[in-house]
Amino acid sequence: MAYTPPNTFVDGNVLSAGALKANDDALKVYLHEGVVTADLKNTAWVQTRHIQAPILDPITGVQHGVTGIQGSQWDGGALVRCQFGTAFLTGKRYGVTEPTTLENWAAIPQTSFTIGLRKTVPHPTVIFHWWMESNNGPDNGDRTQGAGAYMWVTENIRDSSLGTTNIVPAHAQEVVNNHKAWVTASTGNPPGGPRYPYTLLGYGNMSGTKVYKTGRDISVGLVHWSTIDRSAIINWGIALEVYY
Amino acid sequence: MSRIERTRVDSGDTTSATELNNTYSDYTQAPPGPALDANNTRDQAFDIPHFTNTPIVLNSKESQLGNANMHITAGTITSVTSTTDLAALLDHQIQTAGALATFLDLSAAPWSLVSGDVFRLWWDLSVSPTFVGAPWRSGVVPTPAGLYSVPGMSGGVWNITDGMHCWVMYLEWDITSAALSTWVTVPNQTGFASTFGSDKGGYLHQTAATSTVGAWSVYSEGIATAGEIENPTLYEGHNEHGYYAVSGMWAYPATGTVTVYGVRVKLTGILHPSHLAAGNNENLLLYDINAVGGLSYSSGRISAVHMRGS
Numbered sequence: 284m285a286y287t288p289p290n291t292f293v294d295g296n297v298l299s300a301g302a303l304k305a306n307d308d309a310l311k312v313y314l315h316e317g318v319v320t321a322d323l324k325n326t327a328w329v330q331t332r333h334i335q336a337p338i339l340d341p342i343t344g345v346q347h348g349v350t351g352i353q354g355s356q357w358d359g360g361a362l363v364r365c366q367f368g369t370a371f372l373t374g375k376r377y378g379v380t381e382p383t384t385l386e387n388w389a390a391i392p393q394t395s396f397t398i399g400l401r402k403t404v405p406h407p408t409v410i411f412h413w414w415m416e417s418n419n420g421p422d423n424g425d426r427t428q429g430a431g432a433y434m435w436v437t438e439n440i441r442d443s444s445l446g447t448t449n450i451v452p453a454h455a456q457e458v459v460n461n462h463k464a465w466v467t468a469s470t471g472n473p474p475g476g477p478r479y480p481y482t483l484l485g486y487g488n489m490s491g492t493k494v495y496k497t498g499r500d501i502s503v504g505l506v507h508w509s510t511i512d513r514s515a516i517i518n519w520g521i522a523l524e525v526y527y
Numbered sequence: 528m529s530r531i532e533r534t535r536v537d538s539g540d541t542t543s544a545t546e547l548n549n550t551y552s553d554y555t556q557a558p559p560g561p562a563l564d565a566n567n568t569r570d571q572a573f574d575i576p577h578f579t580n581t582p583i584v585l586n587s588k589e590s591q592l593g594n595a596n597m598h599i600t601a602g603t604i605t606s607v608t609s610t611t612d613l614a615a616l617l618d619h620q621i622q623t624a625g626a627l628a629t630f631l632d633l634s635a636a637p638w639s640l641v642s643g644d645v646f647r648l649w650w651d652l653s654v655s656p657t658f659v660g661a662p663w664r665s666g667v668v669p670t671p672a673g674l675y676s677v678p679g680m681s682g683g684v685w686n687i688t689d690g691m692h693c694w695v696m697y698l699e700w701d702i703t704s705a706a707l708s709t710w711v712t713v714p715n716q717t718g719f720a721s722t723f724g725s726d727k728g729g730y731l732h733q734t735a736a737t738s739t740v741g742a743w744s745v746y747s748e749g750i751a752t753a754g755e756i757e758n759p760t761l762y763e764g765h766n767e768h769g770y771y772a773v774s775g776m777w778a779y780p781a782t783g784t785v786t787v788y789g790v791r792v793k794l795t796g797i798l799h800p801s802h803l804a805a806g807n808n809e810n811l812l813l814y815d816i817n818a819v820g821g822l823s824y825s826s827g828r829i830s831a832v833h834m835r836g837s
Binding site: 306328335349378451452454456458460487494 | 543544545547548551552554555556561562563564565568569570571572573574575577578580582583584587588589591594595596597598599600601649651653655768769770771772774776825826827828830831832834
């Protein structure tokens, strides 16, 4: 509402305290709760300083602002510099059956964000980015000395509306076991070791982006399913964008 | 109303009804309002509820790329072969093993970008380059690109490769119609079909939406001595990469109106780095039809968002 003084004063009339107070009270109401969009100047004038500053959550590494959430983490902080993926968690040394339920997959620690949305209608868009490098094996596992052993990595979104079906196996990215490092070298016995460097083979370098709409508080992170005895995830990073 | 600057009335001053009315009408916005602006607004005055409820992300979509299962499931591998004739370049749209094209299909509800909007896209695909023998080194006349003869141990001269052969995966979009029959490379992206003398390929500076896939890994098993290497026919290690994930991203800030009906990932190879022989010696990626290989892929994903600029 625009402000309109309830009383207009006229020369020669008695000026009453009540009339002055009524104008002041109306002004007080207007300035506290009466300013509406129509009262604002209709050209761009809002500056950064006028916008509520984002709130940083140092534990999760994200900041909440008026237009969304953003943040990132890389490795596990000062004390955790390596993570593992392993077939001993996911229970298979080789597989011909696609793992389709959440129970088949194991979370990769410290690769997730848990966020509380400040605005849910219309549903915000969540964009989760990740990358990692891993040494996979060498593992003298089944199937041609491990040539058929892989680790798959994909996103896991814990959203109560999705239950346990949120993982899409066909969206998982894969990296093969560094089986060449185990096979008999042209000289010497297995493992070949440094003679067979971690080039692209078995030196997984993955990156992915998950785009997702939700109106609920969620946890989004990475899970793996592996048939390799162990994969050392030596570098990784995750980043989050949420747009209201 | 901009900043109110009115001399205050002190004790003993004489005022009038007009001055008193003006004091209050300073706050009146209509007429001539609206006029409240930065002068009337404190710092950090605006929080989430003050902002428009129009989403910043106007559109988003995620689609399957390649096959719809992990490759341990039977029948979920698609394979292509490299170009061996420059008169018939082989490029390939990512599809299922059953030749069903997979791409970001927006034709049913096209995304209309206006100036200032941003189109962002990400994709990934699990791939496995393949080859037979040692196509980077032997059995081919003329020889493959990147082959060098260097002094070898035991007095020999060995042919080794620079290992830079690659496949390329790049983006095309259809911004013409929902018929999806007019695919063109996205801005700043080559289709690798330009002619450079007797070669074909593309400029490196036109690879804004390109991801490369190494064709093979080749390395010496032996230990080099005094600048000499072991005989690669005896001590060369090489292998197919095995399945691993390749990914790409691309962003497009619209400078005018563009309607996007679809985006797809194309694949071609095998190429090798080169450069123009004259002028600015600009870097190129050229087909090497003397290096023959294949590429298999399983599954992946393509996602995009359309963000408003204002």
